[in-house]
Amino acid sequence: MPGFLKEFLNRNGTGMGLAILGLVLFWTIGLIILPQLSMLDFSFRPNLPPPEIGGPKDVYTLENYRYLVFGPEGGSQDYNTVDLRVFFRTLVAAVCVTIFNLILCYPIAYYLGQTKGNHIRIFAIMLIIPYWINEILRAFALRIIFGETGVLNTMLVGMGVWDTPFDFIRNDIALYAGLGYAYILLMIFPMYNVIESLDKNQIEAARDLGAPWWRIHWRVVIPYAKPGISSGCTMVFMLSAGALAAPQILGGPSSLWFTQLIYQQFNDNNDWPQGAAYAIVLLVTCILFVLAVMRLFKVNMGDIGK
Amino acid sequence: MSAGVGVDLENLWIRFGDFVAVRDANVNINGGDFFSFLGPSGCGKTTILRAVSGFLEPSEGNVLIGGNNMKGIGPNKRPTALIFQNLALFPLMKVWENITFSMEIKGASSAERRKRADELLEMIALPDQGDKLPSELSGGQRQRVAIARALCAEPDVLLLDEPLSALDLKLRQHMRTELREIQKRVGITFIYITHDQGEALTMSDNIAVMRAGVIDQIADGKTIYNDPATAFAASFVGExxxxxxxxxxxxxxxxxxxxxxxxxxxxxxxxxxxxxxxxxxxxxxxxxxxxxxxxxxxxxxxxxxxxxxxxxxxxxxxxxxxxxxxxxxxxxxxxxxxxxxxxxxxxxxxxxxxxxxxxxxxxxxxxxxx
CATH class of the missing domain: 2.40.50.100 (RNA polymerase II/Efflux pump adaptor protein, barrel-sandwich hybrid domain)
Structure with a gap:
């Protein structure tokens, strides 16, 4: 038995230790790893009617992955441009949402983290309470704000900023706003956690040595907050790329999100293997992308947990 | 060596709401002096230091450095450098980057900064330690790095906020001598904040004894010890x-x-x-x-x-x-x-x-x- 396991059992007692261990293993293996493995298995199989499952046609194939890149066999185009475009657009848009969120949330997190007083707790509560409202309702509320006859357009047209209503939805502004808003907390709180522990004297020392405010952030605060920034960015990127409700409700008619394609495969086409393949591609690409960016910015895996 | 730049406090009042932290302070600090503010915690000595460094605007009165009124001039524009009680070294920067941070801001090249860092490391007797992180140094070494970082900015006035309080007794006594030597060598004005009368007496040319926002006496150490002006000065300095x-x-x-x-x-x-x-x-x-x-x-x-x-x-x-x-x-x-x-x-x-x-x-x- 490895040392850490022995210590764990000693500390918690054998019975309790085994129970905790069992639950954790059930959680990770039973509820996360096995379903994902079964999805992986699905993705390599053809979509067959129930009677043929297990029959001679039920063999492993790369067809589902091939389909994403090249489209239907004998199709008119060399590549599956429609789906690929949606795929890359989703990734680029998720990156944009992440960057937009970072720029928006860093000042908030900095303010919350470096200011003392009771009002900070009130601000934090004001940030949290909107999340009691469910996602669908929040998305539709944004539709009311951004719609053609919505609050924003009525105001702007009324003030004479422009003559005809601007279509925020078709131009995806509502979608970005919705996605950005949905994950604000996941960006703010990891950064806030780190910045709160930054010694105020560090900032004053930099200032005393002649640094202007942007330099203080660039050389002192941001390097210190890096674990929080990377943790927030990773979560926002992963969740934006994997979001479904916001794109469904706030996305323009011409701008599908890749998750919507996956949903269609599973639900409308009843093609689980195809859907599983798309989902796996999205998952793996996102993980590789995040790892690459982490490497670029010299962030350790351990920092993410901070 | 130049005579150094003096610091004057004129009718300085600092209030926080109803609380008066500093009450009508008038102090003339000669250029090149080692000047200490000595008093128990909460007496307003750190508040005075923050007003000199520019982190705090006085409610009334003036801070003059080298005869120039500092009103409205931010800490990054004043000819002062502050050494914090906890030193506030940048933990993610190497020692040499810490020391030459003020040069980085002015846009000095990396080679220039390295050269200056090496000179200063030599001066504080820490040669070849430039590539370490502050966390890899001992308390006394970090202390010296903080001094080097402040001196690198070439301030006219060095402000020290109880910088020795975190060190153990032996090191503290050693650093007293060292600080005094550094001050004599660089010839700039040092303003030192402390509650430790031993530190104030051994290092200072002049001492201001403070009590509850009021300066009771300004004099050299011998005078304060032998000829106190108030009951507080008599009872606070020495037994x-x-x-x-x-x-x-x-x-x-x-x-x-x-x-x-x-x-x-x-x-x-x-x-x-x-x-x-x-x-x-x-x-x-x-x-x-x-x-x-x-x-x-x-x-x-x-x-x-x-x-x-x-x-x-x-x-x-x-x-x-x-x-x-x-x-x-x-x-x-x-x-x-x-x-x-x-x-x-x-x-x-x-x-x-x-x-x-x-x-x-x-x-x-x-x-x-x-």
């Missing part, structure tokens, strides 16, 4: 025995005091209060433990004190006798250990004597908390 009473008669620069429990005693009126004290005033007389000696039994007069011995202790360099004193406070007598034999006096009534020049009289006032 002192207090005798309360009323002035019975003023005789030039001396006075006879009717003390509460030791009869009529004679004392020297402290220089700052000469001509200001008169018959009937409440007064406090201070005598240092080392200025008291045991007198032959039965001696009486206006410089003898009789008291019952409560307990005694042997301190190594001195033999201490504690007797009943005024207002519940014990009188401490410190007899230097010169190899003589000490007899046990516990429980006996002994007579103590002192020389008039060692008994300092000041107006009655607040004493420093023990």
């Amino acid at each position: 002192n025995n207090v005798f309360r009473g009323k002035i019975k008669r003023v005789m030039g620069n001396e006075a006879l005091i009717a003390t509460n429990r030791s009869g009529d005693l004679v004392a020297r009126i402290s220089t700052a209060n000469q001509g200001k004290m008169k018959e009937g005033d409440d007064a406090m007389m201070f005598i240092r433990p080392e200025a008291l000696a045991i007198a032959p039994d039965g001696a009486t007069g206006d410089h003898f004190v009789t008291a019952r011995v409560n307990h005694e202790e042997f301190e190594g360099n001195a033999f201490n006798i504690f007797t009943e004193g005024d207002g519940g406070k014990e009188i401490k007598v410190s007899l230097p250990n010169l190899g003589q034999s000490f007899e046990d006096h516990t429980g006996q009534i002994i007579t103590l004597e002192y020389e008039t020049r060692n008994a300092v009289l000041v107006p009655a006032g607040e004493l420093a908390a023990e």
Whole structure:
């Protein structure tokens, strides 16, 4: 038995230790790893009617992955441009949402983290309470704000900023706003956690040595907050790329999100293997992308947990 | 070496809401001086330092550095550098980057910065440590890096906020000497904040003793120790025995005091209060433990004190006798250990004597908390 396991059992007692261990293993293996493995298995199989499952046609194939890149066999185009475009657009848009969120949330997190007083707790509560409202309702509320006859357009047209209503939805502004808003907390709180522990004297020392405010952030605060920034960015990127409700409700008619394609495969086409393949591609690409960016910015895996 | 840049505080008031942190401070600090603000925690000394460094705007009055009014000038534009109590080194920057941070801001090249860092590391006796992180250094080494970082900015005035308080006793004493040497070498004005009278006395050219936002006395260390202006200065700096009473008669620069429990005693009126004290005033007389000696039994007069011995202790360099004193406070007598034999006096009534020049009289006032 490895040392850490022995210590764990000693500390918690054998019975309790085994129970905790069992639950954790059930959680990770039973509820996360096995379903994902079964999805992986699905993705390599053809979509067959129930009677043929297990029959001679039920063999492993790369067809589902091939389909994403090249489209239907004998199709008119060399590549599956429609789906690929949606795929890359989703990734680029998720990156944009992440960057937009970072720029928006860093000042908030900095303010919350470096200011003392009771009002900070009130601000934090004001940030949290909107999340009691469910996602669908929040998305539709944004539709009311951004719609053609919505609050924003009525105001702007009324003030004479422009003559005809601007279509925020078709131009995806509502979608970005919705996605950005949905994950604000996941960006703010990891950064806030780190910045709160930054010694105020560090900032004053930099200032005393002649640094202007942007330099203080660039050389002192941001390097210190890096674990929080990377943790927030990773979560926002992963969740934006994997979001479904916001794109469904706030996305323009011409701008599908890749998750919507996956949903269609599973639900409308009843093609689980195809859907599983798309989902796996999205998952793996996102993980590789995040790892690459982490490497670029010299962030350790351990920092993410901070 | 230039004479250095002086700092003047003119009618400086600093308030936080209703709380007055600094009350009408007037201080002239000579260029090139090692000047200390000495006082207990919460007396406003750090507030003064923040006003000089620019992190705090005074409510009233002016801060002048080199004769220039600093009103409205931010900390990053003042010719001062501050060494923080916790040093505030940048933990993610290497030692050399820390030291030359001020040059980085001015856009100096990496090669220039390295060269300057090496010079400064040489000066603080930490050669070849530039590539370490601050966390890889010892407390004393970090201390020196903080000094180098501040000096690298080439300030006219270096401000130090109790920078030695985190070090252990031996290192602290060593750093006192070192700080004083560095100050003499660079020749700039040092303003030092401390609650430790030992630090203030050993390093400073001049000391301001502060109490609850008020500066009680500004003088060199010897004067403050030997000739305190107030009861607070007398009781805060070094150990002192207090005798309360009323002035019975003023005789030039001396006075006879009717003390509460030791009869009529004679004392020297402290220089700052000469001509200001008169018959009937409440007064406090201070005598240092080392200025008291045991007198032959039965001696009486206006410089003898009789008291019952409560307990005694042997301190190594001195033999201490504690007797009943005024207002519940014990009188401490410190007899230097010169190899003589000490007899046990516990429980006996002994007579103590002192020389008039060692008994300092000041107006009655607040004493420093023990």
